[in-house]
Amino acid sequence: MHLCVEFRDFELILFYAYQLISRHPAISTLLGQLFSFLLVDEYQDTKRIQYSIITAILKAGQGATKAFIVGDPNQAIYQSLGGYPIAFGDFKSMAGIDIEERELSRNYRSSERIIDYFGNFNVHATRIEAASSDKTYQSLVSFDETVSKAGLETELIRLIRFNIETTGIAPHEVCVLAPQWTHLASMTRRLVANMPEYSFDGPGMVPFARDTENFWYKLSKIALTQASPTMYVRRLRWAGDVLNDLEAAGASVSRFTRKSLLRECNAIKIDETDGLSYLRKFFEILFANLAIDFRLFSLLQEHHTAFFGSSQARVDRLKSEGSEFIGDIETFRKVFQTRTGITISTIHGVKGAEFDAVIAYALLEDMVPHFNDPNGQESALKLLYVIGSRARKNLHLISERGRIRQYSGEEYQATRQLVSCKFSYDQV
Structure with a gap:
């Protein structure tokens, strides 16, 4: 056994x-x-x-x-x-073994000016030397604590356009950051609506429920991606997940392999411009070809109802907020494509990545650091260090005015560690 x-x-x-x-x-x-x-x-x-x-x-x-x-x-x-x-x-x-400690002091990412800046937020004394090919680049480092929350969208658009259209930085090398996803979702949709010539990769742009444990969400990954050599291993893994879930739900899948499931999916051709309608038809055709009635399995039926119910609600809400394009099949397909647009992310989500230009906002006390963070000001230093060290060339920091605390009614103030940093900022 x-x-x-x-x-x-x-x-x-x-x-x-x-x-x-x-x-x-x-x-x-x-x-x-x-x-x-x-x-x-x-x-x-x-x-x-x-x-x-x-x-x-x-x-x-x-x-x-x-x-x-x-x-x-x-x-x-x-x-x-x-x-x-x-x-x-x-x-x-x-x-219990002998280990030699060494120091990696050369930074092959950022310019000297960027390194000089984020070095102000060192918690542990480290020596950093610029060693990139762009180390002498005349980086722009700005800090704005005067823009209002109402004017934030306009300022972000201005900074994005400045970096792309004036300094020549490619759109996929621009990143917009904030401490939490709640600050980013609605802003992403507004940026998309006001900058239709650019694509964005970020929260608020996923047109259906991102429930990673839902069977139909897993299958949608295959349905919305094209067969290609670069996607083969990933789609093969997704096919394995789908077969495992089918078996766990009680369906007989012994006659299928990951490759045969992918072949069935790749053979489906649907002429449909609405994303949810496309997925409904895709799922119906696939299961008819597999000779499996998914409605006989309670788990699959429950997941089906939940997936399309929450997805329809999400699409309706996003459309009501001005994102008319959100229900199109091309928008659906972008969810699992390789990201090529302006990146929108949280500070934690972008760790390990690097961009030519980084724009960070909502740098406010009790957001950076979070009010529940037991390490408080030390964490603020580390978060600011991470933000600064993501940038290769330009860095723009914003502590906007006019954000009001929900319970006290008081205005959020700029992150103390950021305000206390003495640096010769640029006017952009």
């Missing part, structure tokens, strides 16, 4: 992996013999339980397994979510 357990929760995977290694030390020994190297990136966002698993393997390997660990404690912005920038000495002690 074979027992197959599917873990959908990453925390459960970590928990059981740790339990296995703790209760059965031989597993660590075996893994230490299997792996010649353990490579850890962004170590400052690694959780304590992950360190325990890694160091158990290294310790069991008794030096046979090498480790290469890279990170920046100044970018440890996930501590409230469990990220832990472990001290070098603590890691060395846990691993």
